[in-house]
Amino acid sequence: MRESSFDFSTTLGSAWFPAPVFTASGCASSGRELSQFFPLDEIGAVVTKSVMLKERLGRPTPRMAETPSGMLNSIGLQGPGIDAFLAKDVPWLVENKARVIVSIAGETVDEYGVLARRLRSVPGISAVEVNISCPNVDNRGLVFACDPESAKAVVESVRRTLAGDLPIIVKLSPDVTNIASIARVVVDAGADALALINTLLGMVINTDTMFPHLGGKTGGLSGPAIRPVAVRAIFQVHEALPKVPILGMGGVRTGRDAFEMILAGASGVSVGTASFGNPTALIDVQNELKQLLISKGFNSVQEAVGFAHRPSKANP
Numbered sequence: 001m002r003e004s005s006f007d008f009s010t011t012l013g014s015a016w017f018p019a020p021v022f023t024a025s026g027c028a029s030s031g032r033e034l035s036q037f038f039p040l041d042e043i044g045a046v047v048t049k050s051v052m053l054k055e056r057l058g059r060p061t062p063r064m065a066e067t068p069s070g071m072l073n074s075i076g077l078q079g080p081g082i083d084a085f086l087a088k089d090v091p092w093l094v095e096n097k098a099r100v101i102v103s104i105a106g107e108t109v110d111e112y113g114v115l116a117r118r119l120r121s122v123p124g125i126s127a128v129e130v131n132i133s134c135p136n137v138d139n140r141g142l143v144f145a146c147d148p149e150s151a152k153a154v155v156e157s158v159r160r161t162l163a164g165d166l167p168i169i170v171k172l173s174p175d176v177t178n179i180a181s182i183a184r185v186v187v188d189a190g191a192d193a194l195a196l197i198n199t200l201l202g203m204v205i206n207t208d209t210m211f212p213h214l215g216g217k218t219g220g221l222s223g224p225a226i227r228p229v230a231v232r233a234i235f236q237v238h239e240a241l242p243k244v245p246i247l248g249m250g251g252v253r254t255g256r257d258a259f260e261m262i263l264a265g266a267s268g269v270s271v272g273t274a275s276f277g278n279p280t281a282l283i284d285v286q287n288e289l290k291q292l293l294i295s296k297g298f299n300s301v302q303e304a305v306g307f308a309h310r311p312s313k314a315n316p
């Protein structure tokens with residue numbers, strides 16, 4: 001297969017992207033810093049930091065802790081609020097020819113609906129990520145993704161508001177017993193695609209002070225340490241819902257890591273924590289992934305999605 005005829009594009013619901021590598025929400029804000037290192041139109045899309053209705057200061061510091069092969073963050077959804085975001089960030093991204101997936105997070109079901117309404121007529125948005133799985137909220141009851149009824153209510157509210165205007169990608173938490181059953185609930189409620197996985201809830205205690213290191217006590221674990229959890233979640237959800245596109249994420253550092261997620265069932269892959277140490281990680285992952293797909297004999301990304309589910313000699 002020649003590189004020029006290889007189809008590197010992908011789709012998430014009705015949204016089409018020329019490449020399958022995306023930023024991970026929260027790890028590149030609205031893409032301004034990364035744009036110093038590569039043109040944003042070279043990647044699939046920028047998934048923006050989850051934005052809330054009002055400006056939010058986030059959690060107390062310290063907000064980060066290094067862990068073996070990963071890190072904990074306890075940001076607490078700091079952000080400018082939807083109005084400032086729509087006034088400044090989306091126009092800047094569109095001007096820079098980036099494809100944009102806007103991630104939203106609400107404190108209540110109604111707030112998700114209000115956020116979705118604000119996005120309805122904004123030009124230049126490819127899809128909406130509905131983040132129902134942020135672990136850094138003081139009331140754990142607000143992790144809608146951990147409760148099927150709450151998850152359903154949020155997705156129904158966004159679906160009702162957006163009608164068919166924009167595809168909805170719902171971001172789920174790995175901190176549940178059966179992620180495939182939550183996935184089914186949100187798809188039945190109107191999700192077009194799923195983002196798997198958000199960070200895992202974790203904690204670090206400083207053994208000198210003998211108190212929790214993070215100001216918010218708990219945080220979300222990301223980085224290579226969680227990649228096997230993400231691969232497992234993607235595999236299980238793809239097995240249960242093979243037609244539902246998945247944006248995979250969680251510890252992707254190399255093209256081979258991205259390839260693993262695609263084999264598990266992801267149609268696209270987000271790179272997050274790796275960008276902190278290597279700002280060109282997205283481009284490196286994308287180039288390596290393309291070469292790997294071609295070297296394995298695939299003609300397109302789509303052909304490789306979920307390949308690991310096929311019967312093999314080892315697993316007939």
Ligand code: SIN
Pocket residue numbers: 026050073074075076077078131133134135136198199220
């Ligand atoms: C945060 O802002 O605390 C992280 C958001 C998330 O993990 O969903």
